[in-house]
Amino acid sequence: MRLRVLGILGTLLLAIVAIASAMLLQSVSRDATADLQLNRISALNRFVQLATHADLNSDMSLLQLEMDTYSDLYGEGLLINLGQRQLVSGSIDPQDPEVAQAVRNAELNLGLLQLPPIDPFSDATALLSQPFGNSAQVLGSVTMQVKLETARTKVLEKSSVLWLMVISLGAALLLLADRLTSWVLRPVHRLNDAVNDIAQHQAPVHLEEQGPPELRQLSRSLSRMAQTMAESLEQQQRLIAETSHQLRNPVAALRLRVDLLKMRLGEQADPAGVHAVESELERVETLLDGVMRLASAEHRLTEQRAGDALPDAAVRGQQIDVGQMLAEEVERQSEAARLLGNQLVLDASATSEPEAIAWCNGFDLQQMLAELVENAFKYAPGSSIVMGLELHQRTIGIHIQDHGPGMSAAELENAADRFWRAEQVRHRQGTGLGLAIVDRLARVNAGGLTLESSPGQGLKATISLPRHTKESEIHDES
Template sequence: MTGLPRRLSALPLRSRLALLVATAVAVAVAAVAAACWFVTREQLEHQLDESLRSSKVDDVYLANLYAYCKGGTSQEIPPLPSVTVQLIDAQGTVCAAPGTSKLSVSAADVEVAERQRPYTLHTEKAENGADMRVFTSRLDVGRGPGAGSGNLALSIARPMSEVTDPLSTLAWVLVLVAGIGVVGAGAAGLWIARTGLRPVDDLAHAVAHVAETEDLTIRIPVEGEDEIARLSRSFNSMTSSLATSRDRQSQLIADAGHELRTPLTSLRTNIELLSRSDDTGRAIPPDDRKALMASVKAQMTELAALIGDLQELSRPDAAQPGPLQVVALHDITRTALQRARLRGPELTVNAELAPWYVRAEPAALERAVVNVLDNAVKFSPPRGTIDVALHRGELTVRDHGPGIPAEELPHVFDRFWRSRSARQLPGSGLGLSIVARTVQQAGGEITLSPADGGGTVASIRLPGAPQPPPEV
């Protein structure tokens, strides 16, 4: 039994559909044909039985037949057209006209002759082997010429060929019609399968083309609103997303290479100067050597920060947030402010933090707040002021630096993008990109806008509540 499903699964989908359609039609046609044949047989047999019940035999013919059976006459008795007639007595003796093929006598026929039942209807074989439908009823003797006394039964029979011949013809007609129907259904099913699966073929060719050429620009025409159309739209959306992802990946690699080149070049230059000094024996003045070592350390720090940011953006779970927890945004901000004050000890940081609890990944949210404060520290002038406020879920960080030109604001969250005023400062251009992703994963939003009187205002809005939920 397992071989047939295996063989079916090896067929093409259109062939399987055509075969299933043909099979379904064959079963339906066979059921209808069988029902038609049986109903017709019942009707024909019923009509034959009614015809036998209503058949009348002439009294003169019966008298002559009775006289012939008793040996009282030698007159030739011609057979009746289309029916066979015979007499049966209580002993089961049969008398039929000369030249008539006698019918077999059943026990029911004898019971009719003995007056135990009024009539019987059954099928018997004649002497010539033909199947006959027989109707046997009581016969009252003494009603015709030459009639005597005694109990007799009259059997009237007609050939079953009146039923079987039309049924045979009907069976052949049904077989022919069913065969034509099944073949036509198979051909129609194959045509429908080919027509209906043409979009699937286009999709298969497109997938094979993408697999061979890695060309993600291919698109499948979409027509209608059926399942095939939705599948085509999904494929087009998938290839578009893959193309966008590949472009972003290529851009990330190119941007990362460009950003890594600058600190590596500076680092290599400084190391070559130190190495050349050792090779030539020409000592570098202590102040210059100290400056070179400081530059090397700064470049190493910048390189390490850049690599850390790249790892943060490229880790497999970067697009999915970690376990969300209820955290106190005001506490996270206070911790971040402590780190910011260490990085800008000469700056004045004013903070007003109202309680606010949010659902977020604690480590990622703290990193985002630290990045925003680091930007404020980086762009603040010496002995400048940074204003930090948290009110009803909105965290604002305002610096008094040079600000961001209006035409550059749409790009501040792009990876590796840095404004003209920031290109001389350390940094990779990835901090705000990481901040934006973290805030969006927590269900919030971040904006940067020019501040009144100069500087920039970073606003982070996160959904939450001023009180922790009961389970915390």
């Protein structure tokens, strides 16, 4: 933006300099032309007087001598017509069309006493002509060929000085414009950086008040807005966490009352009705548990953003043997898979990788694996579920592949949103928070969640985490 503003100002200044230079050049040219014209007309009048008093029958040698002296001194030609006689000195050519025309005009009592404006880049000469005689007739004329070289040199010298002054002034104005532009735009850039920082970290910022009063006021307003937004986000997160926590007590009390009611009614209790109530209570408990875990993950993620956290040792947490973690999860979930008709398989390469060590929080990884496996049990019943891993230079990819109905591309875009569920599975029990929790926990551990699927070919969920290697240890120590 600064370059664009300076470009516009520079163009305007260049136009001003060009106009000012042209006007000053014309002024200098007019002054030089007026001085030269005044001087040459004075010389022209002198020769008119000499020619007027000359006797046609007398010797013209004195007049010729005066003319030659003048031509030698100034390098200019003279042509005097006196009756039938013609005197010439210098380089003027009587046969030149312009000279001949000036002589004819003088015979008609039309003098030429105006010099054209001096052009410093031209080498042309100029003519002055004045007739003389009595009131009845024109007796002769004096024509002078004016040499403009000296005047041009003076015009160039003065113009060069003026151009230098104008260019210096233009450069000073451009430098001043650069300072003013920086003074105005520096707060604008700070505001832009602050807005990007707020959008990325969702944390309050304090802006130094700089620039014009309007931008100072804008900085104060933005600081207040960022503070208000941060407080609002914190209040929302606190409200969700506190509400979820407070709801656990009445839900637990309801479950206790249902159990007591079953004991009192005994065989008179309606099994279907009691089961429905218990199912709803279980659903509410599952939902509250999911909301709490999601709120905790998002709060940790917000804190990391606010601190501009990087995947260093503090965030990475622990060195986790991913292969061993997968083997333990398969062992833990095998019985549940058997009861649901699923086959939970661990890729043999997962346990054979000697350097499958990831930087992450162990409890978070266990939660992510459990959520993805339960998600596969729920939406891909009776199918095989394969767990494995892929090693990359800086990351480890942990993938869980089911062989259920899969998702469309449009559904994959929304799968990690809170409370989102595909249309075809909304009749099944679920909260729509599982993939959202996995996504937030993966990001908390400096990783990410990617989903791949084609309708009818199952869903492949991959958790990417920072990989621990010897090179990373050397990098951390440095």
